[in-house]
Amino acid sequence: MNEKVSINVPKEFSYDECMVYINRCQLECMHRVSNGELYKLISLDNQPVLLKIGFDGNKLSVIFLNGHFNKGIKGKAIKYVQYMFDFGTNLSEFYESIDDEVLKPLLDKYYGLRIFKINHLFEALCWSVIGQQINLKFAYTLKKRFVEKYGEGLNFDGKDYWLFPKPDAIADLDIDDLRVLQFTQRKAEYIIGLAKCFVDGIIKEEELRESNNYGYIVDKLTAIRGIGKWSADYTIMKCFPINCAFPIADVGIHNALKNILKLDKKPSIAEIEAMAKQWKGWESYAAFYLWRSLYD
């Protein structure tokens, strides 16, 4: 019998709303959704741990599918899941602080939606690079090829699950190794350079997490070739417990605002900056709710 643990959820939490976002692309290779349950392979204490996460209307349930694990690993798995669903954020503060015509309607509509985090910095940065300036569907295709070629996999019950490649598996690749996966020359350079930053200790995830300082992390990340302001902000909102990061150049945000405001064309950066003044401290959640509106 598989072991199971339950996790309390915060007051403002909608599993269904989160799952709309989590399940938005069938090409996603880092997790699988089936019957409203989320299957995800993670690595804890260097062991692959396959989780099945569900919701019973009251608590999250986490089932360990691929074996028995000690108390330490179970504790880490719980922390991992809590972080992934961003349970650390007090959403009521967000809801209470927003009172403008653009965002307010979305708060009611998507009540309980929480940012779905990418728990690992290298993965978040790679994903931001892969997603630069190409359509999202192709970005997922590229990520899938990358993960299935260089990541560690686990086959369970006839299905494959994947861990994201580690920097040391990427740092010594040739550009052409990624070109054959249809990465552009530029993306291939960025990804390999990024891996080198981790291997060489130029980027230390632990150090950035300890600082937990937006300005400091932006400076560190944008110093990496291929990581501009958009990628840094995207990465921070998806990977750190910081809610003020706002990828203002994001075309998804532009299109969401265009739809909501019924504009003929996408709003300018200056216009978005003006709106964002009302979202101070909660820009990441503003961005996330705007993205969610694209999937209605």
Add this chain to the structure above:
DNA sequence: GCCCAGGTGTCTG
């Protein structure tokens, strides 16, 4: 065939 896509680095005036 054309425009756009979850941008970034580099060059130019």
Add this chain to the structure above:
DNA sequence: CAGACACATGGG
């Protein structure tokens, strides 16, 4: 320092 431009390929 703002603005133009190359990059490079799939999707609609």
